[in-house]
Amino acid sequence: MTAVKVIRVMGTSDESWEDAAHEAFREASQSVDDISGVNVEKWTADVEDGEIIEYKVTTEIAFPVQH
Template sequence: MTAVKIVKILGVSTESWEAAAQEAVAEATETIDDIHGVEVESWTAEVEGGQITEYKATVEVAFLIHRGR
């Protein structure tokens, strides 16, 4: 039987929502093995003076649970 764990990560970028999502995945790979998929849960942004200054992507990361490690 395979078990999968899902964690929620917030990625941030000054460039774009796509870059924010990629940042979340890149950070996740630093501490999580066997990532099998991601789902972008939401896109948000910080606004100053009528301009977006910071893009944010909330991403759910799915990975296998390895027992006995």
């Protein structure tokens, strides 16, 4: 049986929530090896003058614990 660790990572984008999720994954993958899953936990956005100016996602990044 493999133990899995989960961390929370926030990603942001001025384009879309999908881009924000990709950003969270890219940032996590710079310091975490063997990511096995990404769960988008929360979708939010900053709004200014009636327009979304920044998309944000809070993700849970899962990876196996190395022994």
